Amino acid sequence: NAGVTQTPKFQVLKTGQSMTLQCAQDMNHEYMSWYRQDPGMGLRLIHYSVGAGITDQGEVPNGYNVSRSTTEDFPLRLLSAAPSQTSVYFCASGKDRVSGSSKGQFFGPGTRLTVL
Amino acid sequence: KQEVTQIPAALSVPEGENLVLNCSFTDSAIYNLQWFRQDPGKGLTSLLLIQSSQREQTSGRLNASLDKSSGRSTLYIAASQPGDSATYLCAVWDARQLTFGSGTQLTVLP
Numbered sequence: 001n002a003g004v005t006q007t008p009k010f011q012v013l014k015t016g017q018s019m020t021l022q023c024a025q026d027m028n029h030e031y032m033s034w035y036r037q038d039p040g041m042g043l044r045l046i047h048y049s050v051g052a053g054i055t056d057q058g059e060v061p062n063g064y065n066v067s068r069s070t071t072e073d074f075p076l077r078l079l080s081a082a083p084s085q086t087s088v089y090f091c092a093s094g095k096d097r098v099s100g101s102s103k104g105q106f107f108g109p110g111t112r113l114t115v116l
Numbered sequence: 117k118q119e120v121t122q123i124p125a126a127l128s129v130p131e132g133e134n135l136v137l138n139c140s141f142t143d144s145a146i147y148n149l150q151w152f153r154q155d156p157g158k159g160l161t162s163l164l165l166i167q168s169s170q171r172e173q174t175s176g177r178l179n180a181s182l183d184k185s186s187g188r189s190t191l192y193i194a195a196s197q198p199g200d201s202a203t204y205l206c207a208v209w210d211a212r213q214l215t216f217g218s219g220t221q222l223t224v225l226p
């Protein structure tokens with residue numbers, strides 16, 4: 001299993017540009033989520049999904065969109081990037097889709113985003 | 117709203133010492149608690165997961181305990197090594213989201 005994969009690893013954007021951060025998991029997990037990590041702020045939840053077709057907002061959803069059309073993929077879209085979105089973004093997954101058991105959350109390697 | 121606090125924020129110890137990291141949370145309605153390790157510029161590595169019905173979990177030199185009723189968890193590291201230097205994060209899961217503490221930055225001096 002590859003676990004949770006994220007692309008790209010690094011990205012530089014200009015203010016106003018749009019982009020999509022990709023996240024995929026091959027562990028048949030029901031739950032997927034996106035966090036951002038900022039110095040002094042810790043890890044904060046942006047959006048999450050409890051299954052294909054179901055998404056919900058976390059603590060800091062403004063400026064971000066998500067969709068979950070398949071169990072495996074959970075992309076995060078920045079529609080109009082702002083310098084305040086400069087951060088490290090982590091995708092995570094957990095909770096087995098069939099059994100419903102949770103063995104904790106598994107995190108991807110992160111995407112370092114800089115918005116100029 | 118769940119709040120997770122980790123004390124101390126930073127800790128520096130000589131190699132070989134046993135040490136305890138503390139984590140507290142305000143809402144005891146959790147499903148599990150997870151301890152992570154994060155090296156500078158890297159992602160999160162899961163160390164231990166304690167289900168809400170459990171009292172402790174062990175992995176090698178690490179032992180984590182959970183007292184759900186008092187909203188506390190500790191991570192015990194035995195015989196610390198310089199390679200243990202990292203930031204340790206505690207997070208609680210309520211079936212909707214993982215709420216993180218701000219972490220303890222550990223430095224083990226050779």
